[in-house]
Amino acid sequence: MPGLFDIHIDEIPQAGLELDSPLPEGWLASHLGPAYRPSGKAESLQAHVRREGDNVLVTGTLKASVEFECSRCADSLSRELELAVKALFIPEDAAHIHLENLDLSSDGLEGMYEYTSRTISIEPPLAEVVVFALEDYPLCSQECAGLCPTCGRNLNTEKCDCGATGKDSPFAALAQLKNKLARK
Ligand SMILES: [Zn+2]
Ligand SMILES: [Zn+2]
Numbered sequence: 476m477p478g479l480f481d482i483h484i485d486e487i488p489q490a491g492l493e494l495d496s497p498l499p500e501g502w503l504a505s506h507l508g509p510a511y512r513p514s515g516k517a518e519s520l521q522a523h524v525r526r527e528g529d530n531v532l533v534t535g536t537l538k539a540s541v542e543f544e545c546s547r548c549a550d551s552l553s554r555e556l557e558l559a560v561k562a563l564f565i566p567e568d569a570a571h572i573h574l575e576n577l578d579l580s581s582d583g584l585e586g587m588y589e590y591t592s593r594t595i596s597i598e599p600p601l602a603e604v605v606v607f608a609l610e611d612y613p614l615c616s617q618e619c620a621g622l623c624p625t626c627g628r629n630l631n632t633e634k635c636d637c638g639a640t641g642k643d644s645p646f647a648a649l650a651q652l653k654n655k656l657a658r659k
Contacts, residue, residue: 480601498537503605508609521535566590627653
């Protein structure tokens with residue numbers, strides 16, 4: 476997607492470049508795993524792009540929010556994301572990197588990326604922070620008791636007499652699936 480994510484290195488001013496922009500339509504959705512969907516609320520990127528010689532440092536914050544179902548109890552949840560982005564772009568043929576002038580001391584680099592043309596895309600580090608922030612099987616809480624494998628009740632809020640079969644039984648997943656389908 477051109478525009479927001481593409482930056483021509485020679486057009487970065489001495490003082491750096493300030494980005495403050497909504498994310499392109501559909502971008503977030505295309506980087507979410509199957510467990511998530513965008514909440515439809517505002518998604519934005521604020522970033523500072525600074526050039527030091529041939530190196531380009533991007534620091535900023537990506538904000539978005541996602542919706543998902545707890546993978547144990549199928550409860551609907553949403554989560555606000557405020558993700559720090561910090562990435563360094565270096566020329567592919569750089570014999571060595573001059574890092575001493577860059578302020579990398581505070582919390583370290585999130586990632587380093589090689590570039591081959593004068594136009595760099597800052598999308599890869601953005602995609603990485605999104606993927607990294609979202610676990611594959613999200614839970615409403617680490618203590619979530621899940622659904623009863625027998626009667627399908629949500630054991631976080633209800634009790635049942637079905638007995639001993641724990642949430643790790645092979646039937647638990649089946650009950651969850653059944654419950655999920657019943658909702659549709
Ligand atoms: Zn849950
Ligand atoms: Zn039960």
